[in-house]
Amino acid sequence: MKSRRPSCTDSGSESSEPDSKSPEKYETATRRRMAANARERKRMQGLNTAFDRLRKVVPQWGQDKKLSKYETLQMALSYIMALNRILTDARKHNSAPHRQWLDLQFDCVQPENYPCLMRYDSPTDQDYIHSSFSYQFDGHQVHG
């Protein structure tokens, strides 16, 4: 857990001074604010858990650094488009050898087999897979 802002306590409400309100109303407002803050924290934690799960199923291309949220979304988009492309290509070439090739592709996109995405048997494989993933880490760009 990261450190929290020292200036903003859970009581939360420098802005909600007692003013003309009764102490009871001030207390109620403070309690509600604290509860809302806690809910918001929990909600954001849920969101971050979802991002972590997404990171696990999205290829990282050997990046040792954890993908940022933005990068994760861009990579997920790119990944989905790549899978879509595999399916489209498979429909175009529906012969037996390509069936084999398609099976291989599907094997490779299983999360437990991601290492095989990083190991290319031929330059052609490397070109194809890289061309399928349009997301570039450097440029933060997706070509669709």
Place this chain on the structure above:
DNA sequence: TAGGCCATCTGGTCCT
């Protein structure tokens, strides 16, 4: 030190 990324707080809006 600047810039990127992130967690948290907060007030507003919408929905139940």
Place this chain on the structure above:
DNA sequence: AGGACCAGATGGCCTA
């Protein structure tokens, strides 16, 4: 009324 969601503000941490 209260919860969920969102966006803006703020400050901490890390890296080049």
